[in-house]
Every structure is written in C-alpha cells, then in structure tokens.
Amino acid sequence: MTATPLLRLDHLGIDLHRRRREPRPLVLDVSFDLAPGEALGLVGESGSGKSLTSRAVIRLLPKDTRTHGTAEFEGENVQALQGERLTRYLSREAAMIFQNPRAHINPVHTLGDFLTEPLVCHHGLTRPQAEERLVPLLAQIGVPDGPRRLCQYPHQLSGGLLQRMMIASALITEPRLLLADEPTTALDVTTQQDVMAVLDEQRRERELAMLFVTHDLELATATCDRVAVMYAGTIVEQRPAAGLHTGRRHPYTAGLLAARPGLGEPGERLPVIPGRPAAAHETGEGCPFAARCAFAEDRCRLERPVLRPDEDGAVACHRAHELAGDLDRPKEPAS
Ligand SMILES: Nc1ncnc2c1ncn2[C@@H]1O[C@H](COP(=O)(O)OP(=O)(O)OP(=O)(O)O)[C@@H](O)[C@H]1O
Ligand SMILES: [Mg+2]
Missing domain, CATH: 3.40.50.300 (P-loop containing nucleotide triphosphate hydrolases)
Structure with a gap:
C-alpha cells in the first residue's frame, strides 16, 4: 500500500x-x-x-x-x-x-x-x-x-x-x-x-x-522533481523533471520547450507556439490545444483526450505515442 x-x-x-x-x-x-x-x-x-x-x-x-x-x-x-x-x-x-x-x-x-x-x-x-x-x-x-x-x-x-x-x-x-x-x-x-x-x-x-x-x-x-504542464485550466502532461526534455509527449510541452530563450544562435528568432492561449471556457468538445497544434487531426477536434498514465508520467493527447519522436518537426498548425 x-x-x-x-x-x-x-x-x-x-x-x-x-x-x-x-x-x-x-x-x-x-x-x-x-x-x-x-x-x-x-x-x-x-x-x-x-x-x-x-x-x-x-x-x-x-x-x-x-x-x-x-x-x-x-x-x-x-x-x-x-x-x-x-x-x-x-x-x-x-x-x-x-x-x-x-x-x-x-x-x-x-x-x-x-x-x-x-x-x-x-x-x-x-x-x-x-x-x-x-x-x-x-x-x-x-x-x-x-x-x-x-x-x-x-x-x-x-x-x-x-x-x-x-x-x-x-x-x-x-x-x-x-x-x-x-x-x-x-x-x-x-x-x-x-x-x-x-x-x-x-x-x-x-x-x-x-x-x-x-x-x-x-x-x-x-x-x-516533477513538472505538470497546464493548458486551458487543465493538466495536459506530467513527468519527472529530469526526463521532460527527452520524454515529453504532448505537442504543447514540446512547443514550450522549443520556445525557451537561449536555445538558438545569437540573433536567431525563437520558435513560438502560434495563436493565443485558450481559457477553459473557450474550449469545446475536442482537445483544448487542437487549434494551435501542428499535429491535430479530426479526432482531436471532436473528442477530448483524457490524461492517461504512461511509463513515467501522464499525457492527454490522442497522438502522443505515435508522435513521440516527431514532435520537433512541423512548426505551423495543421489546417
Ligand atoms: N477572480 C476571477 N474572476 C474571473 N475569472 C478569473 C478570476 N481569477 C482568474 N480568472 C480566470 O481564470 C483563469 C485562470 O487564471 P489564473 O490566474 O489561475 O492563471 P495563471 O495560470 O496563474 O496565469 P498567470 O501566469 O498570468 O498568473 C484565467 O482565464 C483567468 O482570466
Ligand atoms: Mg498566476
């Protein structure tokens, strides 16, 4: 126990x-x-x-x-x-x-x-x-x-x-x-x-x-020791702090990590997460992050993902596992 x-x-x-x-x-x-x-x-x-x-x-x-x-x-x-x-x-x-x-x-x-x-x-x-x-x-x-x-x-x-x-x-x-x-x-x-x-x-x-x-x-x-990432009033990912950089599974967490100052060359523009943060009451049926997410597909706009435990944390994203290695690629939201 x-x-x-x-x-x-x-x-x-x-x-x-x-x-x-x-x-x-x-x-x-x-x-x-x-x-x-x-x-x-x-x-x-x-x-x-x-x-x-x-x-x-x-x-x-x-x-x-x-x-x-x-x-x-x-x-x-x-x-x-x-x-x-x-x-x-x-x-x-x-x-x-x-x-x-x-x-x-x-x-x-x-x-x-x-x-x-x-x-x-x-x-x-x-x-x-x-x-x-x-x-x-x-x-x-x-x-x-x-x-x-x-x-x-x-x-x-x-x-x-x-x-x-x-x-x-x-x-x-x-x-x-x-x-x-x-x-x-x-x-x-x-x-x-x-x-x-x-x-x-x-x-x-x-x-x-x-x-x-x-x-x-x-x-x-x-x-x-651990980090919980909130978006639109809810936790979308939770992980040990030490493993977050490599183990992040949510596109929002990946976006926040990519937007950290000091990552690029001097003078280089930092990648930003497009769009503006949504408030909890503005989010509909689907994933609250879908409108800003480069990986969103139909399911993401229709069905809210729940926070599911995985190996060392938890993530609320329908595509978290299939995307794992790909999160740094596309920069614009999917249309
Ligand atoms: N007294 C209030 N009346 C109405 N809405 C509120 C009130 N306080 C906060 N909110 C709303 O609740 C949501 C969450 O607010 P909260 O202050 O917890 O955000 P936060 O993550 O701490 O933001 P910040 O990083 O700016 O401090 C926001 O949409 C905010 O507008
Ligand atoms: Mg605050």
Whole structure:
C-alpha cells in the first residue's frame, strides 16, 4: 500500500458563478499527488489556471467561484476543515508566496507587524523573539539589514525586496507545504539563486513539500522533481523533471520547450507556439490545444483526450505515442 501523500488533488475543478450568467469553468479536472520533501512545478502560459489551482489548496479563491472534486492534506478534505483545525492548517501546515506581494501585504502596517504576526498570534512568541528569528532568515534570502527593514512600510520597498519579505513570511512558520506562485519572477538572477537555495535547503532539512508555480519551464525542470504542464485550466502532461526534455509527449510541452530563450544562435528568432492561449471556457468538445497544434487531426477536434498514465508520467493527447519522436518537426498548425 502506498503512503498517504501530503497533498492530493483529485479531479479538482473551479467554476465561476456570476449572477444571471451560465457557470463558467476556470479550472478543470486537475489531479496530482505531492509527497513530503517533493517539489512539483506547475507550468503553463498566462491564464492556464496555475494560480487558481494553488489558491484552492488554501481556500483563497474569489468569492464568486465554486470548487468540485477535492484537495486533501494528509487525507483530510481541505474544504471541510473548520475552526481550530482550519487555523492550524493555514498558520502552521500550509503557506503561500503570492504572485503579487503588494496586493497581499497591508500597506498601513510595517513589515515587522506583517512578518511577526503569525509567530506572535499562532506560535506563542513575543515580538522581540519573533524578530530575532526573522532577521537571520531575511539575511539568508538577501535582506542583510533586517532590523531596519522591519520598521519600514511596504511602499518604501522595491518590488524585489517586498517579494523577499513575502518569501520570509511564508517560510518563517516552518510550514510542511509551500505554495510558491512565481516566487522569484520579480527578482534578479543572483537573488533568485539565493532564494532557490533556501527553498532547496528547507526541502532537504525539513521535508518541505513545494508546489512551484511558474511560467518558466526551464526553472521548473531545474528546481523541481516533477513538472505538470497546464493548458486551458487543465493538466495536459506530467513527468519527472529530469526526463521532460527527452520524454515529453504532448505537442504543447514540446512547443514550450522549443520556445525557451537561449536555445538558438545569437540573433536567431525563437520558435513560438502560434495563436493565443485558450481559457477553459473557450474550449469545446475536442482537445483544448487542437487549434494551435501542428499535429491535430479530426479526432482531436471532436473528442477530448483524457490524461492517461504512461511509463513515467501522464499525457492527454490522442497522438502522443505515435508522435513521440516527431514532435520537433512541423512548426505551423495543421489546417
Ligand atoms: N477572480 C476571477 N474572476 C474571473 N475569472 C478569473 C478570476 N481569477 C482568474 N480568472 C480566470 O481564470 C483563469 C485562470 O487564471 P489564473 O490566474 O489561475 O492563471 P495563471 O495560470 O496563474 O496565469 P498567470 O501566469 O498570468 O498568473 C484565467 O482565464 C483567468 O482570466
Ligand atoms: Mg498566476
């Protein structure tokens, strides 16, 4: 029997319910497991549903949405947690680094107030004890003058510094599950490396599990154990990160890999995936990627492929196995 994963999403869906309008799917049928100490990269173009999926895990979805399917933390349905159990889950077990820190840090309080609050309210520390614990962590992630920064207000900090404060707020409570939504996008390369080193260390030392949301497939393959590729609100491929470059079976994954900067000669144009990303509600009966896919045939436009397990991962493409070696060839969508 396999052990219960730390996090399990089972056919999770998120719908938008607006008055006098048909419900609209935003996320569809997302399933994955995450074990302690494991990092799963959730990758895809803008609007593919990465943030909503991760926010569902801490029940922080827009008010006009409803979920179906389940998100379970150690076998407990997150949607059903209440009272003290919910507070413990949100203050000690799961933490999130938000994509846009300015929207999540109260502008009228100092960063010291923001960062020490969980330690004082939920971990029984005094404010000086909390600050004492914070300063070395801040130094580790590239904020050497912690005591001064803790007296400042959010508007006094650059986007990159504020993002580091957000990272500190997520790590300081020593959660078991970290939902990191584009945690390093606002940071320069050196700080990005420092932050990734701290996250890695936490994974090794404390078995921190991480859902790492990013549009950067290269970063995900370099830092995660597994990668799940999302398109139009759903996962279209999932594989060990180390084998993704050679083992990818979905034309969308192959397109993302081919479009990585730094692959071609200097001055050479990168191949792009033609067309624009589709939202979940815009996709019809067939494969959501069919309109942009160079390999689509009639069946792909009529019948939605399901995510099927294969040797080392899973892929949702009718032609995945016959195409395997051919994915880099045609560049234009089939007419
Ligand atoms: N509050 C909301 N109300 C209505 N639709 C929303 C809301 N939040 C997100 N959406 C829609 O849900 C879909 C998924 O959004 P989400 O923010 O999860 O994408 P994402 O993959 O995180 O994109 P990005 O890379 O730009 O951050 C998009 O089509 C988006 O327009
Ligand atoms: Mg997002």
